[in-house]
Amino acid sequence: MLDYQRDGFAVVEDVYGPAEIEAILGVIEQAGTGSNCRRSANLFAIRNLLAELPQLPPLIWNERFTELLNTLLPTPHHLVKAIYFDKPAGSNWVVAWHQDLMVAVDRRADLPGFGPWNVRPEGVNVQPPREYLEGICTLRIHLDKCDEGNGALRVVSGSHQYGAIHASAIAEFTPQATVCPVPAGGVMLMKPLTLHASHRSTDARPRRVIHLEFSSQALPASLRWREDAARVS
Numbered sequence: 001m002l003d004y005q006r007d008g009f010a011v012v013e014d015v016y017g018p019a020e021i022e023a024i025l026g027v028i029e030q031a032g033t034g035s036n037c038r039r040s041a042n043l044f045a046i047r048n049l050l051a052e053l054p055q056l057p058p059l060i061w062n063e064r065f066t067e068l069l070n071t072l073l074p075t076p077h078h079l080v081k082a083i084y085f086d087k088p089a090g091s092n093w094v095v096a097w098h099q100d101l102m103v104a105v106d107r108r109a110d111l112p113g114f115g116p117w118n119v120r121p122e123g124v125n126v127q128p129p130r131e132y133l134e135g136i137c138t139l140r141i142h143l144d145k146c147d148e149g150n151g152a153l154r155v156v157s158g159s160h161q162y163g164a165i166h167a168s169a170i171a172e173f174t175p176q177a178t179v180c181p182v183p184a185g186g187v188m189l190m191k192p193l194t195l196h197a198s199h200r201s202t203d204a205r206p207r208r209v210i211h212l213e214f215s216s217q218a219l220p221a222s223l224r225w226r227e228d229a230a231r232v233s
């Protein structure tokens with residue numbers, strides 16, 4: 001995990017075998033068309049994934065995944081975001097350079113260091129102080145082999161060490177970007193402050209990813225991670 005702490009990303013191979021991937025995909029295929037699902041020729045995404053498909057957690061939390069998570073974060077840890085997305089074959093879905101600065105919470109609360117706030121019908125998001133972002137670990141479970149041809153993430157190694165990078169400074173970092181290929185069944189670890197982007201898909205393979213974010217931190221008393229609040233209520 002030394003590389004992950006230093007670079008802000010790392011790949012762990014062979015967390016899921018072919019039969020486990022098939023079982024996970026079987027559940028995802030059953031997803032309906034509710035407000036958390038978005039299906040188009042360009043993108044298939046499911047927000048609030050584990051609540052939408054409660055059959056998934058026992059398939060995801062296998063021995064290797066559990067061990068990995070426990071190595072990365074002190075227990076107890078909370079799930080703070082869960083999304084599935086597919087970049088289908090030939091998709092022109094492009095993601096510009098950014099850091100993941102916003103977290104999903106259960107309400108708006110005026111707290112020092114929290115903001116800007118983004119209040120939408122689907123929920124409230126806020127940029128928390130840097131220490132909360134540094135406490136989050138993203139695990140991207142790759143259900144397909146992913147490389148440059150099907151839109152692998154590009155990352156800037158070490159960029160997480162600079163906190164929130166102003167939009168005008170991003171171009172100074174991106175010449176050092178590298179593509180991060182991941183084999184099917186592998187998990188890409190990423191810190192939310194790592195600058196990342198992805199290109200369109202140029203070949204005929206899908207790129208199906210389960211994106212999970214975890215933290216061991218509790219938010220200030222008046223605020224809860226939205227995923228946590230949804231599980232309890």
Ligand SMILES: O=C(O)CCC(=O)C(=O)O
Nearest residue numbers: 095100153196197198211
């Ligand atoms: O998977 C991708 O191509 C981009 C995802 C991303 O940027 C994100 O989850 O913040």
